[in-house]
Amino acid sequence: LRRSRVNDLLTSTDLNRDVLVKGWVRTRRGNKYVQFIALNDGSCLATLQVVADLSKFSEESLKDITTGASVAVRGQLVASQGKGQAVEVQAEEITVLGTADPETYPLQKRGSDQKGISLEALRDIAHLRPRTNTFGAVLRIRHALAFAIHQYFNEHGFYYVHTPIITGSDAEGAGQMFRVTTLPPEHPPRTADGSVDFAEDFFGKQTNLTVSGQLEGELAAMALGQVYTFGPTFRAENSNTARHLAEFWMVEPEMAFYDLPDNMDLAEDFLQSLVRYALQHCAADLQFLHDTYDKELLGRLQFVVDNQFQRLTYTEAVEILKTAKQKFEFPVDWGTDLQSEHERYLVEKHFKKPVILTNYPKDIKAFYMKLDDDGRTVRAMDVLFPGIGEIIGGSQREEDLGKLEARMAEMHVPADELWWYLDTRRFGTVPHSGFGLGFERLVLFVTGMGNIRDVIPFPRYPKKAEF
Ligand code: ATP
Ligand code: MG
Ligand code: MG
Numbered sequence: 393l394r395r396s397r398v399n400d401l402l403t404s405t406d407l408n409r410d411v412l413v414k415g416w417v418r419t420r421r422g423n424k425y426v427q428f429i430a431l432n433d434g435s436c437l438a439t440l441q442v443v444a445d446l447s448k449f450s451e452e453s454l455k456d457i458t459t460g461a462s463v464a465v466r467g468q469l470v471a472s473q474g475k476g477q478a479v480e481v482q483a484e485e486i487t488v489l490g491t492a493d494p495e496t497y498p499l500q501k502r503g504s505d506q507k508g509i510s511l512e513a514l515r516d517i518a519h520l521r522p523r524t525n526t527f528g529a530v531l532r533i534r535h536a537l538a539f540a541i542h543q544y545f546n547e548h549g550f551y552y553v554h555t556p557i558i559t560g561s562d563a564e565g566a567g568q569m570f571r572v573t574t575l576p577p578e579h580p581p582r583t584a585d586g587s588v589d590f591a592e593d594f595f596g597k598q599t600n601l602t603v604s605g606q607l608e609g610e611l612a613a614m615a616l617g618q619v620y621t622f623g624p625t626f627r628a629e630n631s632n633t634a635r636h637l638a639e640f641w642m643v644e645p646e647m648a649f650y651d652l653p654d655n656m657d658l659a660e661d662f663l664q665s666l667v668r669y670a671l672q673h674c675a676a677d678l679q680f681l682h683d684t685y686d687k688e689l690l691g692r693l694q695f696v697v698d699n700q701f702q703r704l705t706y707t708e709a710v711e712i713l714k715t716a717k718q719k720f721e722f723p724v725d726w727g728t729d730l731q732s733e734h735e736r737y738l739v740e741k742h743f744k745k746p747v748i749l750t751n752y753p754k755d756i757k758a759f760y761m762k763l764d765d766d767g768r769t770v771r772a773m774d775v776l777f778p779g780i781g782e783i784i785g786g787s788q789r790e791e792d793l794g795k796l797e798a799r800m801a802e803m804h805v806p807a808d809e810l811w812w813y814l815d816t817r818r819f820g821t822v823p824h825s826g827f828g829l830g831f832e833r834l835v836l837f838v839t840g841m842g843n844i845r846d847v848i849p850f851p852r853y854p855k856k857a858e859f
């Protein structure tokens with residue numbers, strides 16, 4: 393007899409047959425005639441009801457079937473008399489695979505439902521929280537979105553390229569980089585002037601964890617046309633916010649022959665497609681999160697799918713913010729970067745829809761963005777989402793070697809370190825564009841969770857990297 397998954401049994405119409413199912417006990421309840429075991433195996437949110445008739449099982453034989461224990465059940469799949477489920481399993485044989493001592497099992501009280509245990513407290517037992525309904529739902533949705541991303545790009549002629557995690561340049565993320573080294577921390581080799589001698593290090597130079605795969609992605613786009621990366625990125629920034637992690641996953645498409653409007657069209661269609669995919673494929677998990685945490689979740693997701701994003705320039709946005717009635721913590725002035733309070737005002741209060749802001753002042757954006765004709769702004773775009781703020785940052789890239797070198801000099805970006813990047817402009821340069829989507833910000837939006845630490849299995853933030 394082959395094992396069936398709970399999800400397949402719950403949707404099966406082939407009844408009155410012998411089945412084998414394995415999973416974890418969520419709850420056991422009942423009376424002295426019959427016991428009901430709610431069994432979950434991760435294949436879906438719902439549990440399968442296993443009925444143990446006490447004429448067949450002694451109370452003693454069921455004593456280890458407690459919340460969190462793992463069991464294998466053989467029995468008959470039958471129509472259920474009870475409310476809330478179409479089928480149940482009448483147990484013939486129950487084997488306890490692993491016990492979970494009720495005295496010490498951390499999720500005991502709630503039958504592995506997170507109610508009553510705060511999301512904050514669950515972060516301290518991140519190794520167990522996937523067993524709660526909430527994190528089961530979040531992780532299935534996260535999986536579905538990752539899958540949808542690959543599917544979208546595959547269907548649209550993009551190639552998936554892998555960019556390095558360890559990088560030899562720190563031109564892009566000055567001050568935000570995690571160093572990678574094999575030098576002994578106690579007595580690292582020193583040069584004559586007393587500074588650490590990285591020539592003795594594994595790679596013979598200073599290396600770091602990547603903050604973005606974009607620059608390498610551009611190289612690939614200059615050969616393959618349309619590419620994307622989807623990998624982990626690392627930023628040693630202040631991640632004590634509900635929107636920042638020290639380790640997060642970024643999706644970065646890069647397209648030759650795309651200008652800024654093409655880039656915006658892609659970003660909008662991409663995001664709408666992903667949200668639509670989740671609505672279609674994660675209905676039960678989304679409904680659970682909607683009912684449990686956020687009664688506006690499903691409406692918000694459908695709204696994003698159904699409505700065009702608002703497009704306007706940074707300059708126009710600053711005008712709106714300056715005349716807004718709302719008091720902001722940080723004042724808005726042309727030339728300063730927008731804070732998330734400003735972004736969210738535009739999205740949630742003013743336009744009441746997702747916004748794409750373009751043409752930011754050059755001084756607050758990266759060196760590789762294409763300069764506008766006015767010489768003051770660049771062809772940047774940020775996509776802003778309700779409840780999130782910035783979800784995507786992108787731009788048309790500067791394709792002109794001379795202009796790019798001038799920008800780098802102006803911003804003190806070391807050209808000698810980026811000689812390989814400049815070669816793309818030196819040989820067969822073309823107009824091109826791309827963007828970075830923070831994968832966890834997408835998952836945050838789709839799940840409606842309040843904190844980015846709750847949409848990744850093992851969050852990394854200041855003072856948090858235990859396991
Ligand atoms: P923010 O303004 O929110 O700090 P950013 O402008 O510094 O973001 P980019 O360098 O533009 O970020 O990175 C591209 C995308 O990666 C962002 O739009 C965001 O979705 C995501 N992102 C950036 N930093 C983080 C982080 N620390 N944790 C999670 N996602 C992030
Ligand atoms: Mg940032
Ligand atoms: Mg930003």
Ligand code: MG
Pocket residue numbers: 774782784785786
């Ligand atoms: Mg950005």
